[in-house]
Amino acid sequence: MENYSAPPITPELAGSLMPMRPDDSFKGTFGKALVVAGSRKYTGAAKLAIQAALRSGAGLVFAAIPESIHAPLAASISEAIWLLLPEKDGAITAEGRSACVEEKEAGQASEEKAGLFPTEGKDAVLVGPGLNQTEGTQAFLLGLLEHLCEVAPDLPLVVDADALNILSQQPDWHRLLPNRIVLTPHEMEFSRLTGLSLSEIHSNRLKLATTYAQKWQLTLILKGPNTLVASHDGDCRVLPFANSVLAHGGSGDVLAGLIVGLLAQGLSPFDAATLAVWLHARSAELALAEVGHPAATLPSDIIRHIGKAMSSLSKSQ
Numbered sequence: 430m431e432n433y434s435a436p437p438i439t440p441e442l443a444g445s446l447m448p449m450r451p452d453d454s455f456k457g458t459f460g461k462a463l464v465v466a467g468s469r470k471y472t473g474a475a476k477l478a479i480q481a482a483l484r485s486g487a488g489l490v491f492a493a494i495p496e497s498i499h500a501p502l503a504a505s506i507s508e509a510i511w512l513l514l515p516e517k518d519g520a521i522t523a524e525g526r527s528a529c530v531e532e533k534e535a536g537q538a539s540e541e542k543a544g545l546f547p548t549e550g551k552d553a554v555l556v557g558p559g560l561n562q563t564e565g566t567q568a569f570l571l572g573l574l575e576h577l578c579e580v581a582p583d584l585p586l587v588v589d590a591d592a593l594n595i596l597s598q599q600p601d602w603h604r605l606l607p608n609r610i611v612l613t614p615h616e617m618e619f620s621r622l623t624g625l626s627l628s629e630i631h632s633n634r635l636k637l638a639t640t641y642a643q644k645w646q647l648t649l650i651l652k653g654p655n656t657l658v659a660s661h662d663g664d665c666r667v668l669p670f671a672n673s674v675l676a677h678g679g680s681g682d683v684l685a686g687l688i689v690g691l692l693a694q695g696l697s698p699f700d701a702a703t704l705a706v707w708l709h710a711r712s713a714e715l716a717l718a719e720v721g722h723p724a725a726t727l728p729s730d731i732i733r734h735i736g737k738a739m740s741s742l743s744k745s746q
Contacts (some may be wrong), residue, residue: 443707460552460693461636469519474559478686485690522565553692557592589685597621610647648698697720711738
């Protein structure tokens with residue numbers, strides 16, 4: 430395995446990044462997170478991301494999802510605020526809406542875009558978990574990025590999962606992004622984004638993570654054993670954790686939800702990514718201790734232990 434020289438993400442570092450929670454605070458104190466996620470095929474991914482965002486400490490979590498999956502999600506998650514988006518074949522879509530918007534008067538067009546891209550008043554956005562990769566979803570994602578670049582270029586945005594795969598299919602994709610971005614690829618997704626082979630990435634993760642974070646001018650989380658968090662200015666931190674407990678579909682959705690919730694609370698992209706990566710790993714350790722074996726420890730178990738992971742940080746401060 431590569432010999433990492435980046436500073437480790439320690440409990441002391443993570444603890445220094447935890448947002449304070451004054452007793453006289455209220456829900457507005459801790460920000461508004463928007464999670465754009467889910468499809469009929471991947472309803473669970475949206476659920477995991479939304480629940481993790483709620484557990485992160487964000488004051489309000491808005492969930493923008495296809496209408497057809499609203500009922501099961503709303504029945505199992507009481508605390509989110511639901512925003513129902515147009516869909517086609519069970520996936521979010523923007524197909525056929527651009528021409529319609531162009532034909533409307535300016536005020537009507539603005540309302541149309543605000544409904545399709547409900548970012549106004551939010552403090553951070555996550556897009557990607559369980560989206561699917563239909564043509565309509567691709568049109569939606571590219572429209573969302575264009576909308577953010579036009580009206581809110583400094584709104585923090587986490588790009589995850591299917592959103593990464595859609596991006597990788599676009600020429601010069603990094604030029605489509607607004608200013609404050611966190612990308613969350615595992616090695617296969619990073620391969621698609623860079624065009625590099627898996628063997629090249631696996632043997633040179635630290636150098637490549639820092640190089641591409643600077644090239645793309647964003648915060649990059651290169652997931653895997655000893656996850657790396659690289660900043661746009663060349664800093665990099667490594668997670669001293671490698672365990673198969675995180676080798677389950679859905680664990681990345683939990684991490685993405687944590688990141689957007691911490692961003693909504695005012696952390697910088699680099700610090701939010703750092704703290705989320707540590708909390709995610711520590712929660713997995715705690716879940717593993719309860720369940721007993723990494724093969725049987727699920728992402729939903731990790732979510733239930735986020736509070737204990739946070740509590741362990743307060744004790745170490």
